[in-house]
Amino acid sequence: MLKPAIIGAALSVLAACASQPAQDAGVASNLASPCQSRAVEIYFADQQDALSPAADTALRFDVASALTCRIVSVRVVGLADALTGTAESNQALSQRRADRVAARITELGVPAGLITTEALGQEDAMTGSIERPLRRRTHIEFSLSDPA
Incomplete structure (x- = not known):
């Protein structure tokens, strides 16, 4: 039973x-397709343009992932906060950040001709009494498609 x-x-x-x-x-x-376009943020210390070991590791991971796809373009936008420095020095800092990240992306295997850089400086940055590290970064847009 x-x-x-x-x-x-x-x-x-x-x-x-x-x-x-x-x-x-x-x-x-x-x-989602693994070759879907994506954005990545790489953060920096205050008034610095050097990649930290953690930022470099993150960037290496993101570039390695992108290299499995067909890279259409990479846009690197440097940003800075408005808490320290002048507008001019922050513009220069954001350009150095963008250039540093673009150079590292090239070292990691992305053809330089696919990369564009832009520096926004402290444009649209908020000021106030609270430290805001969110502007101490580069914004990277990987435009990707499936491999041919």
Whole structure:
């Protein structure tokens, strides 16, 4: 008596499993392509343009991932905060940050001709009594497509 009940339960479980791949296939088809364009932020210390070891590791990871795709273009935008320095010095700092990151991306294997840089300095930066490290960065946009 118990055996038919166990067999019936087992068959029900197996039947449910048999229909599961169709549902999983639908979910898998909605996953993002690994070669989807993406943006990355690389942060810097206050008034610095040198890549920290952690920032360099993150950049190496992001570039290695991008190199598995066809890289259409890379845009590097340098930013600075308005808490210290003049508008002119922050403009120069943001350009150095963009140039530093672009040079490192080239060293890591991306052709220089695919990379553009831009410096925004402290443009649109907020000032106040609270330190805001969010502007101490470069914003990198990888425009990618699937390999040919």
